[in-house]
Each structure stands twice: as structure tokens, then as C-alpha cells.
Amino acid sequence: MPDTPYLLGALVISAGVTWMLRAMPFLVISPLRRSRLIPYLAATMPVGVMMILTIYTMRNVDFESAAGLAFVLAVLTTIGLHLWRHNVLVSIFGGTVVHVILVSTVLTG
Amino acid sequence: MPGAEVAAPEPRRADLVLALRDSTSVGLATVPVGLAFGVLVSQSGLPWWWATLSAAVIFAGSLEFLVLGMVTAFAPLAQIAITSFMVNFRHVFYSLSFPLHRVNGAPAKLYSTYTLTDEAYALTTGPDAQTWSRTRIVGLQALIQAYWVASATIGVIGGSFIPAGVKGLDFAITALFLVLGMDAFRVRRDIPGPLVAAACALVGRVAFGNDMLVFALPALAAFLMAKYAVRRRGWHA
Numbered sequence: 001m002p003d004t005p006y007l008l009g010a011l012v013i014s015a016g017v018t019w020m021l022r023a024m025p026f027l028v029i030s031p032l033r034r035s036r037l038i039p040y041l042a043a044t045m046p047v048g049v050m051m052i053l054t055i056y057t058m059r060n061v062d063f064e065s066a067a068g069l070a071f072v073l074a075v076l077t078t079i080g081l082h083l084w085r086h087n088v089l090v091s092i093f094g095g096t097v098v099h100v101i102l103v104s105t106v107l108t109g
Numbered sequence: 110m111p112g113a114e115v116a117a118p119e120p121r122r123a124d125l126v127l128a129l130r131d132s133t134s135v136g137l138a139t140v141p142v143g144l145a146f147g148v149l150v151s152q153s154g155l156p157w158w159w160a161t162l163s164a165a166v167i168f169a170g171s172l173e174f175l176v177l178g179m180v181t182a183f184a185p186l187a188q189i190a191i192t193s194f195m196v197n198f199r200h201v202f203y204s205l206s207f208p209l210h211r212v213n214g215a216p217a218k219l220y221s222t223y224t225l226t227d228e229a230y231a232l233t234t235g236p237d238a239q240t241w242s243r244t245r246i247v248g249l250q251a252l253i254q255a256y257w258v259a260s261a262t263i264g265v266i267g268g269s270f271i272p273a274g275v276k277g278l279d280f281a282i283t284a285l286f287l288v289l290g291m292d293a294f295r296v297r298r299d300i301p302g303p304l305v306a307a308a309c310a311l312v313g314r315v316a317f318g319n320d321m322l323v324f325a326l327p328a329l330a331a332f333l334m335a336k337y338a339v340r341r342r343g344w345h346a
Contacts, residue, residue, distance in 0.1 A: 001154055001155070001310075002155070002180050002181070002183055004156075006180070006183070007155070007156075007159065007180055009273065010176060010180045010189050011162060011163065011166050011167065012166075013186050014167050014169075014172060014188050014189055014192075014274035015166045015168070015174050015192075016169045016212075017197070018167060018168075018172065018197045018200070019222065019223050020202075021194070021197045021198060021200045021201055022200045022204075022222045022223065022225040023199075023219075023223070025200075025201045025202075025205075025333070026204045026205075026209055026222065029204055029205070032201070032226060032293055033204065033205065034114045034131050034281075036341075037337055038201060038202065039202065039335070040333070040337050041198065041303040041330070041333055041334070041337075042198070042199055042201065042202035042313075043199065043296075044297070044299065044331070044333050044336075045199070045333060046194075046199060046289075046290075047290055047293035047294045047296075047297065047299065047302055047306070048302050048303060048305065048306030048309075048329045048333070049195055049196060049198075049306070049326065049329065050286050050287075050289045050290030050293055050322050050323070050330060051290050051303045051307055051310065051327045052118055052306050052307075052309060052310040052313075052326060052340070052344035053126070053171075053175065053286040053290075053322075054283060054287050055307060055311070055314070056175075056284040056310065056321060056322055056325070057178070057282050057283040057286060058283055059122045059314055059319065060244065060319075060323065066194055068251065069294050070277070071280070071299035073138055074278040074280050074283075074284070075283070075287065078283075078288065079176050079287065079291070082287075082288050082291050083146075083291075085256045087328070088138075088140065088288050088289075089141055090230060091284060091287075091288045092145075092281055092284040092285055093141075095276075095280060095283075095284040095287075096145075096277075096280045096281045096284055097113055098228050098277060099204035099280035100275060100277045100278055100280070100313075102277070103276045103277035104151040104274055104276045104277060107215060108186070108276075
């Protein structure tokens with residue numbers, strides 16, 4: 001298990017970087033208003049970042065195992081629910097329930 | 110006349126009541142996610158206080174789910190820093206319209222920027238919010254933070270009662286990024302962007318294993334900046 005100094009370090013670093021991103025722009029607001037790059041990045045980055053993070057969260061899934069099949073079915077459930085209902089909470093909850101039921105009962109491998 | 114006090118409460122208090130009302134919609138969305146986050150912490154093997162401190166100190170929903178996974182896997186702190194930067198980069202844009210000029214005084218400004226989440230931004234920049242006072246803005250931010258910290262803490266306590274046979278709850282993290290990605294795609298419908306991002310992720314996975322984000326996220330940023338530079342040159346040519 002990670003030790004406490006490491007955990008606190010991780011906490012301070014992620015909080016520090018986040019606060020910097022939230023507070024610093026107010027200090028350089030006029031160059032920021034003139035910038036075209038910043039709005040471009042703000043508009044184009046999220047979809048790519050989320051794609052990378054989604055793949056990151058499945059980096060250790062073994063797609064040839066039964067658990068891998070459960071994972072794929074849960075991903076399809078989430079996508080289907082989200083296309084259908086457009087509700088973030090419903091999609092996450094539905095996909096997770098399908099995954100939990102499958103890996104806790106039939107697709108345990 | 111005792112009734113007069115009720116009829117005309119001091120503005121500060123009235124503004125706090127309004128902030129409480131403004132916060133209910135966000136609260137309804139925040140609490141289930143906070144509970145889920147707490148439950149995942151309880152199953153991660155980390156001490157319970159991680160849920161409360163992460164919620165209070167980092168206070169950035171999607172990043173906290175990622176950091177939870179990273180610290181459980183003992184990820185290098187540099188990876189945590191790069192990931193925090195890329196995941197929360199969108200906040201840079203929020204400064205352009207967040208009404209910080211109405212939040213007077215250094216301590217209030219510091220707190221208000223610290224708690225400038227997506228939800229706080231969305232609520233305080235709408236057409237109805239153009240006259241909101243400092244008390245109403247900062248009060249709203251404090252309420253959102255309180256909901257998040259309380260629900261994460263309740264989740265970590267409640268999670269310890271979930272039977273060991275119930276597995277796979279961590280899928281919620283995959284589902285979270287999947288739906289956020291689908292929503293982001295719907296805004297721009299840009300096809301090459303997500304495909305290049307997927308390629309960055311796969312190259313990062315092969316070359317860096319579990320530390321793939323250290324490569325994938327900066328590679329995506331480099332691609333987007335190169336694309337921007339090429340487009341600008343095209344306009345001037």
C-alpha cells in the first residue's frame with residue numbers, strides 16, 4: 001500500500017496544478033483574451049483527452065478472458081444508454097451495474 | 110416590530126439562501142458521483158481519509174477518479190502532475206467569463222479561484238447570474254464543495270459495508286470518461302482528433318506501459334498545436 005508521504009505528495013501536486021490552472025489565467029487575462037491558441041486548445045482538447053483516459057482505464061483488461069467480455073458488454077451498454085438517454089448519470093450507473101452483475105456472477109474469469 | 114426582520118432579511122443572509130437554492134441542481138448531480146467516488150476509495154485499499162482529503166483539497170471530480178487509480182498503482186508524481194495539467198487545462202478558459210471582479214478581497218478571490226469547478230463556472234456565467242453578489246457566488250462554491258466532500262466521505266464509510274463478492278465497481282471510472290468523451294465529441298464532431306488521441310494512447314501503452322499518460326497526453330497537445338500552426342499558416346498564405 002502507498003505510504004502517507006507519497007499520498008500527501010500526490011494530493012499537493014494534483015491540487016497545486018489544478019489551482020494554478022484555475023487562478024493563474026486571471027493574472028494574464030488581457031494576453032489571454034488576444035490569444036487564439038488557447039480557445040482552440042480548450043475546444044479541441046477535451047474529446048482527445050477523454051479518449052486517452054478511457055483507453056488508460058482499460059489498459060489492464062484482458063480482452064480474451066471472460067472478464068474482458070463483461071467489460072466489452074458494459075462499454076456497449078454505457079454507449080447505448082448514452083446515445084439513447086443523453087444522461088451522464090444514467091449511462092454511468094447502467095454500465096456499472098451491468099459490469100458488476102456480470103463479473104460478480106457469470107463472467108468471473 | 111419583530112415581523113419586519115423576517116420580511117426584509119439582511120442582504121447577506123438572503124444571498125446565502127439564494128445560493129442554497131442555486132446549488133440544488135448541481136447538488137443532485139454531484140452527490141451520486143461523490144458517493145461513487147467514496148465507495149471506490151473504500152475498495153482501493155487506501156486509508157478512508159483519502160476520500161475526504163481528495164474531495165476537499167483536489168476538488169476536481171474527474172481528476173480525482175484518475176488520481177485514485179494512479180496512487181493505488183504508485184504512479185510517479187511527474188505522471189500525476191502531467192495528467193492534472195492536461196485533464197484540467199480547460200479551466201484556463203473559464204477565467205475569460207467567470208465574474209471574479211465581483212468577488213472582492215484577496216481571501217475570497219483565492220477561495221473562489223480554488224473552487225472554480227465546471228459546475229461553479231456553469232452556474233455563475235449564465236444570463237441570470239450577471240447581478241449575483243460576492244456572497245451568492247462564494248456561498249454557492251462553498252456549498253458545492255460541501256456536497257462533494259460530504260458525499261465522498263459518506264461513500265467511503267458506506268462502501269466498507271459492501272460484501273467482498275461484489276466486484277467490478279471500478280468500471281464507473283471507464284464509464285465516466287467514455288460519456289464525457291461522447292459529450293465532447295457531440296460538441297465538435299471532429300473525427301481526426303479522437304483517432305489521433307487513440308493512436309497516442311496505444312503508442313504510449315506499448316512504449317510506457319502503465320505510465321502511458323506521460324507520453325499520450327503531451328503527444329496529443331503537440332499534435333493539436335502543430336495542427337493549429339499549420340492552419341494559421343494556411344490563412345496567411
